[in-house]
Structure formats: structure tokens, C-alpha cells
Amino acid sequence: MTTPTKLQPAPVIDETAQLLTEHYVFPEIAEQLAALLRRRLHEGAYDVDAAEDLAPLVTADLQSVNGDRHLSLKYHAEPVPPEQGEATLQAIRRDFDTSLGGAPRTELLDGRVALLELAPMLFPLGWAAEPLSAALTLVSRAQALIVDLRANRGGDPDTVAFVCSYLLDQRTHLNTMYWRDGERSEQSWSQPHVPGASFGGSKPLYVLSSGTTFSAAEELAYDLQQLGRAVVVGERTRGGAHPRNGWTVHPHLEAAIPVGRAINPVSGTNWEGTGVQPDVPCAAADALDRAHTLALARLDG
Incomplete structure (x- = not known):
């Protein structure tokens, strides 16, 4: 029986931090979050053995600065393809069909x-x-x-x-x-x-x-x-209220990062956070x- 390879959190955190700085709709917040993730990695906060355990830890930190609920590290039980957004699309299709x-x-x-x-x-x-x-x-x-x-x-x-x-x-x-x-x-x-x-x-x-x-x-x-x-x-x-894209950062993990923000023409704002x-x-x-x-x-x- 093959023993599962132990999770290496550093590459996941490094890639997620880079994606944040390149794509998150709020660049200044992205820099803060990237620094936070790297600091937490250095502190040992992500020293876990499984991708399933890492996802909620990183998600909590991603949402800790400005409460953006679209920011997350999503765990997928089945291996996810490397193409951008493909993991989420496959899960959505299953829900559509049922x-x-x-x-x-x-x-x-x-x-x-x-x-x-x-x-x-x-x-x-x-x-x-x-x-x-x-x-x-x-x-x-x-x-x-x-x-x-x-x-x-x-x-x-x-x-x-x-x-x-x-x-x-x-x-x-x-x-x-x-x-x-x-x-x-x-x-x-x-x-x-x-x-x-x-x-x-x-x-x-x-x-x-x-x-x-x-x-x-x-x-x-x-x-x-x-x-x-x-x-x-x-x-x-x-x-x-922020539309997001997804990037595969590990065979079972997808970084979901908002790339835009919505503004309603009547209210001049949106429902983000409220x-x-x-x-x-x-x-x-x-x-x-x-x-x-x-x-x-x-x-x-």
C-alpha cells in the first residue's frame, strides 16, 4: 500500500501569495495578505500533514484582514486539474446535473x-x-x-x-x-x-x-x-460581492481570488460584508x- 506524500505547505503558500499580488482586486490588501501568509508559514501555523487541514487555516487568514468571503483556499477531495478554474467548473457541473x-x-x-x-x-x-x-x-x-x-x-x-x-x-x-x-x-x-x-x-x-x-x-x-x-x-x-477566479495550487487545493467588485447604479455601493x-x-x-x-x-x- 502506498503511503500518501506528506503535504509541503511552503509551495502552496508561496504560489497563493503570488496569485494574490497579481490578481486580487484590492492591490494594497493583497500585499498585506501575502505578507501575512508568509509570516504565518514562518511561524509554523501551517505545519499540518494534509491539504484538507491546510485549507481552513489559510482561508481564515485570507479573510482576516478585510472580511472578503470570496477569498479562500478550497479543498477538493478528488484531484483537481491544473487549468484555471477547472476544479470549480467540474463541481458546478455535477450540481447542475442533479x-x-x-x-x-x-x-x-x-x-x-x-x-x-x-x-x-x-x-x-x-x-x-x-x-x-x-x-x-x-x-x-x-x-x-x-x-x-x-x-x-x-x-x-x-x-x-x-x-x-x-x-x-x-x-x-x-x-x-x-x-x-x-x-x-x-x-x-x-x-x-x-x-x-x-x-x-x-x-x-x-x-x-x-x-x-x-x-x-x-x-x-x-x-x-x-x-x-x-x-x-x-x-x-x-x-x-466580489467575483472570483480559481487557480490550482496543489492537486487538491484551489486558491479562489476575487478579481473585480460590483457597484449598483441605484445605491452606488454593493452588499459586500453587509x-x-x-x-x-x-x-x-x-x-x-x-x-x-x-x-x-x-x-x-
Whole structure:
């Protein structure tokens, strides 16, 4: 039986520190973090035998300076390919194939109120456009809609814009992404025409949130809230607004590093660190019943 090779943390830390200085959206913070990781390595803080044990230690240090929850060293039980981002992409594809493309639940509730759950992610639009279009078309005839993001951990900003396009009546500026180099920005807009039928921009819309709702799912809730289009019901979300890329730094470890930051055109800021604050705060477990009650009251009013 072959004995596993003992982890050598130094090469992992050196490469992660270098990636931070080259790619992290906040260069000054990147320098601080790189120095922190190297100091902690020298102190022996990373003297562990397994990649699985190293990942949470480094992640805690990465998030200790400015609380960026998108910064992490991610452990993968299966060996990950060396190509940038490929490890995450493989894991995402498995989730896509087992969740009906990210729309695992559609249901007509009492009072012609529809429920659409989007989970566990807003998958890459090239994959998700067809199943999401089918689900959004299915609920389009409801009198009110509840979008459940309580178990959604993020995903593709293009998919956020795609979903918003079914919930608005006209082309609308949703978000602007600013990249590390400072010379590029990228605007995100909803589109006035969609495949299938649109729910539209006038009927009651509620979005359910939890303390684990994250990243692109937070953007969907935040964009609709800032536009005054949706009422957010549930818990404050986790608070991650920085898109990230992934680099393989060990056969089982991936450095996830944010390369941009989002700015909402209405608020002039984003949900980083603060999360999306619900309009109707309540426990996540109670959010569906609360939103359904609100929808029925509004339809009867």
C-alpha cells in the first residue's frame, strides 16, 4: 500500500501569495495578505500533514484582514486539474446535473401565487438558459411570484441578468463590474425580450433570503430590491460581492481570488460584508409562509 506524500505547505503558500499580488482586486490588501501568509508559514501555523487541514487555516487568514468571503483556499477531495478554474467548473457541473439545471422546484400555491426555487446556484448561462427559461415561463401566468434563494450559494452574473429580464418590463441597468486593472468596467443590463413568456415588471414579486444566500444570488436579490421591484423576505444574506477566479495550487487545493467588485447604479455601493438587508426580516424557515401571506394580502387589497 502506498503511503500518501506528506503535504509541503511552503509551495502552496508561496504560489497563493503570488496569485494574490497579481490578481486580487484590492492591490494594497493583497500585499498585506501575502505578507501575512508568509509570516504565518514562518511561524509554523501551517505545519499540518494534509491539504484538507491546510485549507481552513489559510482561508481564515485570507479573510482576516478585510472580511472578503470570496477569498479562500478550497479543498477538493478528488484531484483537481491544473487549468484555471477547472476544479470549480467540474463541481458546478455535477450540481447542475442533479438540480434540474438550477430550478429544482416550481409550485402553484393558494391564491395563484407561484413559487420558484433557484438552487443550489445560478449556473453558467450557457448551461442554464434553457431550464431557467422553461421554469420562468411556467410561472409567468401567476398573479404573484415568490423566488426562493435561501439555498442558493451564487453563480454567474449573466444568469442574474437573464432572470431579471423575466421580472422587468424594459431594458434596465442592473450592475457595473470594475476589474483589478482599473481600466475596464462591464455593465450588466436586463433585456427587454426573453425566450418564452415573461412574468413582467408589475405583478407582486417576493424574494426569499437566508444567512447562506451568497454572491450572485445576493446580487439578484439586491438588484431587484434596489430597483423597487421585489420585497426581500427572510434573513440578512452572507455578504459577498466580489467575483472570483480559481487557480490550482496543489492537486487538491484551489486558491479562489476575487478579481473585480460590483457597484449598483441605484445605491452606488454593493452588499459586500453587509449582506442584503431584508425588507421583511424573519427566520429563513418562516420566510415562505410570510411571503405567501404578504402576496395574498396584496392581491386581495
